[in-house]
Amino acid sequence: MKEKSGRMIADQTVKYILFISAILSIIIVLAIAYFIFRESIQAWKEIGFTNIILKSVWRPGQDQYGILAMIVGSIAVTIGAIVLGVPLALGTAIFLGEIAPKGVQALLRPAVQLLAGIPSVVYGLFGMVVLVPIIRRINVPGNSGYGLLAASIVLAVMILPTITSIAEDAIRAVPDSYRSGSLALGATKWQTITKVVLPAGRSGIIAGIILGVGRALGETMAMIMVIGNSVKFPKPLTANPLTFYLSKARTLTGNIAVEISYATGIHESALFATGVVLFALIIIVNASARWFIKRQSSIPTTRQ
Amino acid sequence: MNTKLETIEFNLYYGDFHALKDISVKIPEKRVTALIGPSGSGKSTFLRTFNRMNDLISGVRTHGDVLIDNVDLFKIDPVALRQNIGMVFQKPNPFPKSIFENVAYGPRVTGLRDHKKLEEIVESSLRSAALWDEVKDDLAKSGLALSGGQQQRLCIARALAVQPTVILMDEPAASLDPIATQKIEDLIHTLSENYTIVIVTHNMQQAGRVSDYTAFFYTDDTRTGRLVEFDETKIIFTNPADKRTEDYITGRFG
Numbered sequence: 194m195k196e197k198s199g200r201m202i203a204d205q206t207v208k209y210i211l212f213i214s215a216i217l218s219i220i221i222v223l224a225i226a227y228f229i230f231r232e233s234i235q236a237w238k239e240i241g242f243t244n245i246i247l248k249s250v251w252r253p254g255q256d257q258y259g260i261l262a263m264i265v266g267s268i269a270v271t272i273g274a275i276v277l278g279v280p281l282a283l284g285t286a287i288f289l290g291e292i293a294p295k296g297v298q299a300l301l302r303p304a305v306q307l308l309a310g311i312p313s314v315v316y317g318l319f320g321m322v323v324l325v326p327i328i329r330r331i332n333v334p335g336n337s338g339y340g341l342l343a344a345s346i347v348l349a350v351m352i353l354p355t356i357t358s359i360a361e362d363a364i365r366a367v368p369d370s371y372r373s374g375s376l377a378l379g380a381t382k383w384q385t386i387t388k389v390v391l392p393a394g395r396s397g398i399i400a401g402i403i404l405g406v407g408r409a410l411g412e413t414m415a416m417i418m419v420i421g422n423s424v425k426f427p428k429p430l431t432a433n434p435l436t437f438y439l440s441k442a443r444t445l446t447g448n449i450a451v452e453i454s455y456a457t458g459i460h461e462s463a464l465f466a467t468g469v470v471l472f473a474l475i476i477i478v479n480a481s482a483r484w485f486i487k488r489q490s491s492i493p494t495t496r497q
Numbered sequence: 498m499n500t501k502l503e504t505i506e507f508n509l510y511y512g513d514f515h516a517l518k519d520i521s522v523k524i525p526e527k528r529v530t531a532l533i534g535p536s537g538s539g540k541s542t543f544l545r546t547f548n549r550m551n552d553l554i555s556g557v558r559t560h561g562d563v564l565i566d567n568v569d570l571f572k573i574d575p576v577a578l579r580q581n582i583g584m585v586f587q588k589p590n591p592f593p594k595s596i597f598e599n600v601a602y603g604p605r606v607t608g609l610r611d612h613k614k615l616e617e618i619v620e621s622s623l624r625s626a627a628l629w630d631e632v633k634d635d636l637a638k639s640g641l642a643l644s645g646g647q648q649q650r651l652c653i654a655r656a657l658a659v660q661p662t663v664i665l666m667d668e669p670a671a672s673l674d675p676i677a678t679q680k681i682e683d684l685i686h687t688l689s690e691n692y693t694i695v696i697v698t699h700n701m702q703q704a705g706r707v708s709d710y711t712a713f714f715y716t717d718d719t720r721t722g723r724l725v726e727f728d729e730t731k732i733i734f735t736n737p738a739d740k741r742t743e744d745y746i747t748g749r750f751g
Binding site: 368373374375376377379380381388389393 | 548550553576577578579580583584586588590591592593594602603605606607652655656659
C-alpha cells in the first residue's frame with residue numbers, strides 16, 4: 194500500500210514537470226514577442242508604420258528608417274533559394290524515397306543531414322572563397338561577386354536538408370498499394386512517381402518547402418558574409434533584368450545583426466521594428482506550413 | 498479450348514526460401530480459374546508471377562517456364578505485359594484522384610491524350626464493371642469517397658480500361674460485405690465471357706460459385722508451396738483425386 198502511493202506521487206510529479214516544460218516554451222515565445230515589440234514601439238510611434246514598411250531609404254544619421262529595401266532583399270534571396278534549392282531537394286528526396294537501394298540510402302541520408310549541422314558561418318566562408326570569386330567573373334559592370342546570387346546559392350544549400358527530409362517523409366507516407374496499383378496498370382516507375390506518388394504526397398512536400406522558406410528568411414550570418422550588405426534598393430545592374438541578382442542587397446536579419454552593436458535610441462528601436470517585421474513574416478510562413486501539414490494528415494487513405 | 502497461361506516446372510525462391518516448387522499448370526482462356534489452398538501455400542505469389550509483380554521484391558529468383566499465348570513471359574517487357582494482364586488487389590486501392598481519373602489512368606500512361614476517346618473508355622469500362630449507373634453523375638468525385646465494394650469495382654474498371662486479356666484477382670472480395678461480394682462474383686461471371694480470369698480465394702464456397710477450374714495448392718512443414726491438383730471445379734469439389742484436396746475442401750484442416 195505504501196509503495197503504491199509512492200508510485201502515484203511520482204506519477205503525479207512527472208505529470209506536473211512535463212506540464213511545466215510545455216508551458217515554459219509557450220511563455221518563452223510570448224516573452225520574446227513581447228520584448229521585441231516593446232522595444233520597437235518608439236520607432237512605430239515616432240517614425241510611423243508606413244514610413245518604416247514602405248520607404249526604402251535607410252539613413253540612421255538622418256533619421257530615415259525605411260526597410261522596404263531589406264524586405265525586398267529578404268524575399269529576393271528566399272525566392273532565389275527556393276528556385277535553386279527546391280528542384281535539388283525534391284530530386285534528392287525522390288531518389289532517397291523511391292529509387293536508391295538501401296546501401297546508397299544509408300550513405301546519402303546522413304550526408305544530407307550533415308548539411309543541416311554545418312554552422313552557418315562556415316557556409317558564409319565557403320560562399321566568400323568559392324562562390325563570390327566565380328560570380329565575379331560574370332562580366333557585368335558593377336558586379337563585385339557579392340550580392341543576391343551568391344546569397345541565394347548559399348541559402349539553397351542550407352535549406353536543402355530541411356526540404357529533403359520532410360519531402361522524403363511525405364513520399365514514404367504514400368501507401369505502397371498506390372504504387373503497386375499503378376505499376377500493375379502498366380505504368381513505368383517514373384510515371385508512377387510523377388502521376389501517383391508525388392500528387393499523393395503533395396501537401397507534405399509543400400509543407401517542407403514552406404518550412405525551407407522559414408529557414409531561409411531567418412538565416413543571418415551567411416547572408417551578411419556574401420550579400421554585400423548594401424542599404425540601397427537592389428536593382429538590375431544593366432538593362433538585362435537577370436542582373437538584379439548580381440546586385441548587392443541586405444536582408445532584414447542582416448540589418449539587425451550589422452547595426453545593433455552600436456545603435457542607440459530611435460535607431461535601436463527601428464532595428465527592433467525590423468525584428469517585428471521579420472517575426473511577422475515567419476509566423477505567416479509557419480502558419481501556412483501547419484495548414485498544409487494538417488491538410489495532408491486529414492486525407493483519408495480509405496473510406497472508413 | 499485454348500490455353501492462355503501455362504507454367505512448366507515453375508519454381509520460385511525468396512532468397513534461400515523455396516516458396517513454390519515444380520508448378521505445372523495450363524490455365525484455359527476465357528474461363529475462371531480459382532487458386533485455393535491454406536495460407537502460406539504460395540497462391541498469391543504464384544498469381545503475381547503472371548504480371549511479374551514479384552520482380553519488384555528484391556531477392557526473388559525463379560526457374561522454369563511461364564508462357565502467355567505460348568510466348569515466354571519473361572521475354573516480354575514487364576510494362577507491356579502488365580498492360581495485357583490486369584490485376585485487382587485484396588484491398589481496394591483506388592488512387593486519391595477522381596473516379597474519371599482513376600479509370601483514365603491506364604490509358605493515359607500508355608499515351609492516350611484524346612479526351613473524347615478517354616471519355617468513351619471510362620464509360621465502357623465503368624459499364625463493364627457494373628459501376629456506371631451508380632457513379633455516372635459523380636465522375637469528378639474522389640474514388641476514395643466510394644464504398645468499399647464500389648471502390649473494388651472501380652479498381653476492376655481501372656484494370657479493364659487498359660484492355661487486358663487476362664485479369665488476376667487476389668482475394669478481391671476478402672474485405673467486402675456479403676452484398677458487395679455478391680456483386681463482385683456476378684461481375685467475375687460476366688467478365689469471364691471476354692477475359693481469362695485467375696482468382697485467389699480463401700473462401701471455398703466462392704471458389705465453387707465463380708470458377709470453372711480450380712487449382713489446389715498445399716504446403717507441408719517446409720512451407721514450400723506445391724500444386725496438388727488442378728481440374729474442373731466440379732470435379733475438385735465432388736471427386737478430388739488427392740486425399741489432401743478432399744480434406745481441405747471438406748474443412749478438415751486449413
